[in-house]
Amino acid sequence: AQTVTQSQPEMSVQEAETVTLSCTYDTSENNYYLFWYKQPPSRQMILVIRQEAYKQQNATENRFSVNFQKAAKSFSLKISDSQLGDTAMYFCAFTSQGGSEKLVFGKGMKLTVNP
Amino acid sequence: NAGVTQTPKFQVLKTGQSMTLQCAQDMNHEYMSWYRQDPGMGLRLIHYSVGAGITDQGEVPNGYNVSRSTTEDFPLRLLSAAPSQTSVYFCASRRRQSSYNEQFFGPGTRLTVL
Numbered sequence: 001a002q003t004v005t006q007s008q009p010e011m012s013v014q015e016a017e018t019v020t021l022s023c024t025y026d027t028s029e030n031n032y033y034l035f036w037y038k039q040p041p042s043r044q045m046i047l048v049i050r051q052e053a054y055k056q057q058n059a060t061e062n063r064f065s066v067n068f069q070k071a072a073k074s075f076s077l078k079i080s081d082s083q084l085g086d087t088a089m090y091f092c093a094f095t096s097q098g099g100s101e102k103l104v105f106g107k108g109m110k111l112t113v114n115p
Numbered sequence: 116n117a118g119v120t121q122t123p124k125f126q127v128l129k130t131g132q133s134m135t136l137q138c139a140q141d142m143n144h145e146y147m148s149w150y151r152q153d154p155g156m157g158l159r160l161i162h163y164s165v166g167a168g169i170t171d172q173g174e175v176p177n178g179y180n181v182s183r184s185t186t187e188d189f190p191l192r193l194l195s196a197a198p199s200q201t202s203v204y205f206c207a208s209r210r211r212q213s214s215y216n217e218q219f220f221g222p223g224t225r226l227t228v229l
Binding site: 050 | 150155156157158173174205207215216222223225
């Protein structure tokens with residue numbers, strides 16, 4: 001069974017700083033997708049960034065980038081130039097490429113960006 | 116497009132009561148799913164459907180029923196609510212052929228069972 005682990009329950013950072021959120025996962029599959037979701041106080045699940053396992057190039061979306069290490073089963077999220085609006089819960093998630101409907105989530109990490 | 120919509124946004128039930136959480140999507144997505152989110156945990160899959168008339172169990176299906184009579188709607192039924200079902204419920208959908216198997220989430224329903 002796949003598992004996703006987010007070992008840091010909470011972090012805080014100053015506005016404009018860079019912060020890295022860690023995520024590790026366990027799977028025996030070779031083809032899969034990884035995601036980072038943001039959940040602000042509104043509780044809406046917002047997709048931040050996604051990565052295909054077979055792509056070696058790390059995904060980037062504006063201020064957000066990932067460090068994907070397939071052999072180490074690590075998928076960390078880097079947020080550059082942190083903004084107050086980045087304050088939220090962040091969830092790392094995994095899904096198989098094979099069409100399984102199961103998105104496996106980590107327990108989440110609360111990020112607070114301070115002015 | 117309204118995307119994925121859920122009603123109600125909030126609900127309080129007494130133990131033993133029944134209710135249906137509604138989920139609808141207007142994107143013609145074949146796949147729809149229900150997740151629950153408990154404090155300190157990520158979302159966990161309750162039930163899912165790969166098309167009208169087809170449903171299957173996820174990780175935590177006990178206490179919940181689903182049916183899928185149309186592509187658009189995927190209601191979640193609690194037949195006899197229990198305090199352990201206090202949670203936030205999310206509905207999600209995606210196309211069968213989609214990039215990254217990306218799922219689109221509704222805004223959630225916060226359910227409290229007293």
